[in-house]
Amino acid sequence: MQRLIVDMDGVLADAHAQFLAFDERDTKRRKTLAETLDKSELEISPRSNEHILLPGFFRDAPVIGNSPEVLERLNRQYDLYIVSAATEYPTSLVEKIAWLAEHFPFITWHQIVFCGSKKIVRGDIMIDDHFKNLDYFEGRTLLFTQPHNHSANPKHHQRVHSWDEIARLLL
Numbered sequence: 001m002q003r004l005i006v007d008m009d010g011v012l013a014d015a016h017a018q019f020l021a022f023d024e025r026d027t028k029r030r031k032t033l034a035e036t037l038d039k040s041e042l043e044i045s046p047r048s049n050e051h052i053l054l055p056g057f058f059r060d061a062p063v064i065g066n067s068p069e070v071l072e073r074l075n076r077q078y079d080l081y082i083v084s085a086a087t088e089y090p091t092s093l094v095e096k097i098a099w100l101a102e103h104f105p106f107i108t109w110h111q112i113v114f115c116g117s118k119k120i121v122r123g124d125i126m127i128d129d130h131f132k133n134l135d136y137f138e139g140r141t142l143l144f145t146q147p148h149n150h151s152a153n154p155k156h157h158q159r160v161h162s163w164d165e166i167a168r169l170l171l
């Protein structure tokens with residue numbers, strides 16, 4: 001059985017939507033998608049480093065697309081692990097566990113890995129939205145499209161735009 005490594009923020013959890021929502025609370029204006037393309041969180045909102053520490057930032061994040069349905073099917077066919085570089089934000093750990101339990105109840109605690117760096121992660125396939133994680137992975141790498149990587153050259157990674165596309169590739 002192949003080992004599949006799946007990221008949380010920007011792949012399962014819509015962290016981008018949370019950055020926009022928290023920025024809108026401050027500025028009273030919702031930034032458009034066009035204003036955020038290819039920008040880092042700090043470029044989108046100068047207070048994003050504060051927002052990410054606020055209660056609810058991770059717990060209330062919207063689910064991306066039909067990831068629960070596709071991941072449930074993948075969970076039957078792969079040795080699946082959710083790997084999140086979360087320890088930079090200790091308060092996020094409890095929120096992320098609760099969020100996964102609500103939206104992905106078929107994921108057991110054995111399958112949840114919170115770490116600092118993903119350089120130590122080994123497996124056959126990694127799905128992630130950041131080059132800093134994919135670039136070190138020795139297996140097959142899928143770059144999940146998010147506003148921040150919208151125009152980036154995917155290099156040797158395979159770009160995927162949706163969970164339907166992932167389902168077509170991996171199921």
Ligand SMILES: [Mg+2]
Nearest residue numbers: 007009010129
């Ligand atoms: Mg991510």
